[in-house]
Amino acid sequence: MLSENEVARFWEDGYLVIDDVLSSAELQRMREAADDPAVIRGLKDRGAEDRCVHFLEITAKHEAFRDLARHAGIVERLAKLIGPDIQLQHSKLATKPPKKGAGAFGWHQDFAYFPHTNTDLIAVMVMLDDATPENGGMYAVKGSHKRGLLNHIRDGYFAGMCMESNHWEDHPDLVVPLMAKAGGISLHHAYTLHGSPPNRSGGPRRGVVFQYRADDAYQLADHVWVDTGFQVRGENRGQVRCENMKLTLPKFRGRENEFGQPYGNMYRQIGEYAMRWNKEAVAV
Numbered sequence: 371m372l373s374e375n376e377v378a379r380f381w382e383d384g385y386l387v388i389d390d391v392l393s394s395a396e397l398q399r400m401r402e403a404a405d406d407p408a409v410i411r412g413l414k415d416r417g418a419e420d421r422c423v424h425f426l427e428i429t430a431k432h433e434a435f436r437d438l439a440r441h442a443g444i445v446e447r448l449a450k451l452i453g454p455d456i457q458l459q460h461s462k463l464a465t466k467p468p469k470k471g472a473g474a475f476g477w478h479q480d481f482a483y484f485p486h487t488n489t490d491l492i493a494v495m496v497m498l499d500d501a502t503p504e505n506g507g508m509y510a511v512k513g514s515h516k517r518g519l520l521n522h523i524r525d526g527y528f529a530g531m532c533m534e535s536n537h538w539e540d541h542p543d544l545v546v547p548l549m550a551k552a553g554g555i556s557l558h559h560a561y562t563l564h565g566s567p568p569n570r571s572g573g574p575r576r577g578v579v580f581q582y583r584a585d586d587a588y589q590l591a592d593h594v595w596v597d598t599g600f601q602v603r604g605e606n607r608g609q610v611r612c613e614n615m616k617l618t619l620p621k622f623r624g625r626e627n628e629f630g631q632p633y634g635n636m637y638r639q640i641g642e643y644a645m646r647w648n649k650e651a652v653a654v
């Protein structure tokens with residue numbers, strides 16, 4: 371499903387954009403799921419009418435999104451990049467409301483939020499609306515995944531964005547759009563610097579984001595969500611692969627776990643629902 375050329379481009383550039391991954395019937399099903407009253411209520415409760423909302427654990431909110439996480443057009447492509455055994459790390463519906471000017475994201479590397487023992491993590495955004503520069507589509511810094519983990523710490527705490535602006539300000543020629551059409555996907559490596567401008571279009575921008583990890587990447591910080599560890603392809607082999615790297619764990623201000631540690635609850639690795647779903651042997 372990914373040509374050798376696409377595989378090489380991904381490892382060279384740190385991203386890919388692929389249109390027409392979903393059929394029109396599948397796209398319609400995802401749009402209906404996004405319009406499901408329970409999903410709309412969840413978004414509303416989180417203030418999505420006025421601001422950008424990342425509605426996490428979205429695979430647990432509607433079965434269509436759980437099916438999408440295991441869509442062959444996604445996981446078969448990923449298998450060419452991070453191997454046959456793949457888990458979900460988190461899922462979300464990423465909305466930017468029609469209200470003009472809502473929802474900018476600063477430049478960041480996903481790995482800074484949830485470091486693992488190796489870097490075989492890839493985010494996939496499945497567009498429910500065409501991503502455009504006007505509606506807050508994502509941009510990436512080409513090749514930035516080769517720069518290792520950059521500093522995301524301010525005043526001793528995790529800042530949620532990269533503190534080294536020279537990586538994009540000095541290289542505007544490397545800033546590239548990751549704009550897929552509705553039904554298409556973008557993929558980016560967990561070290562790829564990316565961000566997005568506010569939505570100025572007057573229309574919605576909805577995308578489903580899945581963060582995937584190789585089965586042998588063991589989480590070192592941040593949350594275990596209910597769908598973390600959902601085996602979307604292959605098997606859980608109980609093996610951990612460690613890359614030689616020194617990491618600063620993200621210290622979340624005011625978000626200590628039950629042991630008073632500010633690094634999340636990752637010691638469990640597998641979320642409550644994923645545990646159940648994996649037992650149902652739903653993996654491909």
Ligand SMILES: O=C(O)CCC(=O)C(=O)O
Nearest residue numbers: 464475506508565566579
């Ligand atoms: O929703 C967006 O435009 C940005 C999403 C993003 O950067 C992320 O999920 O890491």
